[in-house]
Amino acid sequence: MSKIVLITSGQPSLNPRLVKEADALVEAGYEVTLIYQYWNDWATIADETLIASKKWKAIRVGGTPDTNRFSYWKLRIISKIANILSRKIGLKYHLAELSIGRCAMALSRKACKISSDLYIAHNLAALPAAVNAAKRNKAKSGFDAEDLHRYEMSNKATDIHVKLKKFIEEKYFPKVDYLTTSSPQIAAYYKKLFPKLIFNGILNVFPKQENLTIKTSNNHAIKLVWFSQNVGLSRGLQDVFTALKKLQEFEIEFYILGYLSDVMKQKFEEITHHLQFNHPPKIFFQAPIHPDDVQNYLNQFDIGLATEPAFSINNDSALSNKIFTYIQAGLAVIASDTTAQSSLLEEYPNMGMIYKKNDPASLSKVIKTYLEDRTLLLAHQKQAKKYADEELNWEVEKLKFLNIVEQTLATI
Template sequence: MAIEFKKIVLITSGQPSLNPRIVKEADALAEVGYDVTVIYQFWNNWATQLDQQLLAKKKWKAIRVGGDPVTEKFIYWKTRVQYKIYQKLLGLIGLNYKTSIGAIGRCTKLLIKEALKTPAEIYIAHNLSALPAAVIAAKKNNCKCGFDAEDFHRNEVTNDSNHIDFKLKKFIEDHFIDKLDYLTTASPLISEAYQQLYSKINPVTILNVFPKTNLQLIKESSNRLKLFWFSQTIGEGRGIEQIILAIGQLNHQTIELHLLGSHSLEIKSKFEEIALKNNLDFTQLFFHSPISSDQLIPFASQFDIGIASEISTPWNRNICLTNKIFTYINAGLGVLASDTLAQKKLLEDYPGMGFIYNKNEISTLINCLNTYINQPEVLKNQKKQALSYCNNHLNWEIEKEKFLNIIKVAIS
């Protein structure tokens, strides 16, 4: 795709290592010749270590604002205090433009400041607290802006329309989304939700998929059935407890559960205690520390089944599609997914690569695991189907062209 040399700024209130989606977009833009800058902020220490490895290999620039608790303590703690003050002010004086900008994110004001002094043809926000920065910088520099909504933000935390988190996010969305030149989302149902709210915007779905895998052969399953779950953080209320209970009720010693993500010793001990109480021993439950996003798919490919144990509340959880489920597909795993609306739709649209289970009825999860144990051909066929979908339909090569075309049209 031949282009004129143009500058593009992507903005996030997270870190590159915590957001594979912004990395894929930045890479895609840089590959075709755009001058790309990513503006971001500190989120946690382990991601900072991964960022150092990641950014050293990239063709695009990265600018961090807001400091961190180790090397730039003053600005970090100053912004934390200011953020807390603005959150308190919401309850005292209510929502207005100033309080909403201050309360939507620790570094939103600094993201705005940095974006304003970084000229570009288009500013692209990732996550809601970066949205004001993209729109304000675009207006000041008389150029275009876009927003990538991986979530349905007003319902990320609660379904209660009287809750302050809902009101704040709705205020930000209402104030800025209508000013966008384009809106992308990470699932068809999120696109539908935003379309209903903002009729002038026509959201385009860009799935959370990854580049085509080099995996060609499905390894034969060993005598142990290896289940895999990952997220940025391992914690309670993520469906892990139900998985452990299901394995325990099967009382099958050849099933392993592998969990990857940041975790405290307290959480590790808590899940180990649940496991021991439910007939699992320490040879069945494994904890893995976070790894870089480019290592994730090769790491996942050593397992048999990827578990997407998403919950249905608040509403965003019901309609989002995380990079978790697409990682499993790309790694050639069988997919075991809870019955959220978005995951049910995905497995209906792409049948044969996994099972949907009822997250409120543990018997359905047990039945799925029983099938894998007693009918190994089912798992083998699911793995083949997952790789087929990855290589022919669900891959970044396809979604990337959609994304690049959106940018080309927006700035042409």
């Protein structure tokens, strides 16, 4: 039985793509170990039940604010110092590896101690660990680029985050045995940056949900939903609030699923107050729920919103978890016209509508189309579920992933 180690600088509950890979590998007969680090409290609670239900082994490194505090704070201080030094003297002397993530070196040490045939990294801070462990144990390594990492936060070549991630990519990408990406656009962009490397696309889709049925909305308010791990202002939500102001004569409920800080909640209240609704808008916030329950939760709604504003090259190129989760839950999709989302809805027509990003008037027009034509809404919901059942599902994509793993291990 071949052994495979998955490595992430996040947590299992924060990375459904990682969990899907681990599950697929176990089902295929591999012995799987997942190495991860603490990120936040609510994910730690979710991890307890998630990991207990899995057949793969999970190991956390680097401590938490509540357990093994010395390790947690030591690594945090080291990473902070490395960030400061890297700004002054550059990214040499392993300062890049120490700066890219609090637990980058802890992940590497732990991975090197576990004998395996293949080490797969998720997130750039886990990439050095996979490459180092593969070299130490004379094994193979792979990397899943779920994002166009160097351009996640900024497009400016002079930005320190761009410089750091560019350095890690250029140092470690050529050393792995395979690379996967989460969208055709990310793969194409990375191919321009690394013309000699091969980038395989694995979509962010989810397992088929046979028990979910389409909820019709003929006799009740249309229910819109948006979700993310963290609720903030960089993902187009303020455009939704402005669009709702333009649609006050209609009965609409808007639900937001994700972690909402007190500061962010106050900012949203300020936005809605500034918009001066005639009546308080029906906006509801839902705290994070267990990842396995998300699709059942979403199934009660009519329309899923993918409001990416293309604030970076990555945001324009990525296909998020949310858009595929909406499709699997049988929702019609309203998506901003980012390059990746426009391409997806063009390739898979009649399951949703595109609006002009950062344009609340365009968004309100699209929502109004569904409000006034429930037959169209139902048709798009059914088509989304059809795509999910037949093409846009993990049962299809995991075969691509397992084939890549099998081919990589065959060359040992």
